[in-house]
Amino acid sequence: MKGKTNKILTYLVAIAVPLAVGGLSAWINAGKFDDPSLVQPPLSPPGWVFFVVWTILYVLMGISAARVQLYGGAAAGDALFIWATQLVVNFLWTIFYFSFGALLLSFFWLLFLIALVALMAVRFERAVTGAGKLQIPYLVWLAFATYLNFATWLLNR
Numbered sequence: 001m002k003g004k005t006n007k008i009l010t011y012l013v014a015i016a017v018p019l020a021v022g023g024l025s026a027w028i029n030a031g032k033f034d035d036p037s038l039v040q041p042p043l044s045p046p047g048w049v050f051f052v053v054w055t056i057l058y059v060l061m062g063i064s065a066a067r068v069q070l071y072g073g074a075a076a077g078d079a080l081f082i083w084a085t086q087l088v089v090n091f092l093w094t095i096f097y098f099s100f101g102a103l104l105l106s107f108f109w110l111l112f113l114i115a116l117v118a119l120m121a122v123r124f125e126r127a128v129t130g131a132g133k134l135q136i137p138y139l140v141w142l143a144f145a146t147y148l149n150f151a152t153w154l155l156n157r
Helices: 002-028 049-072 073-099 101-129 135-156
Strands: none
Touching: 002 049, 002 073, 002 135, 049 073, 049 101, 073 101, 101 135
């Protein structure tokens, strides 16, 4: 029973951490998500979509991290370090974009984040088969976010 409890706790903590990072980001940037002065590019989704998508992505990040922590062996430490690093970089993007309005810096920061997430996915997959594949939706969403970020900068410079 103790082993099962430890696994459940590992999953709960690993999921709670990215959700907390996202929640903190939302709290810090409250009221800054819908700037009516910014021209939005084509394909910009309504605000509620971001909440739904990010919640799903944070849960997938947590599931992957828990799997790596529980079953990743020697490869787990490096993979989890990259996971934590990309969470910090992800968090800082929201500050740069929403709090500071640094759209061009945010674009390049997203490119850095994509590189980190791709590396994380590779390391997760090496550690535990399937853990890296759970990051594919994250990479796709980041690619879309990069388009939105760059197009917003272009339309508002």
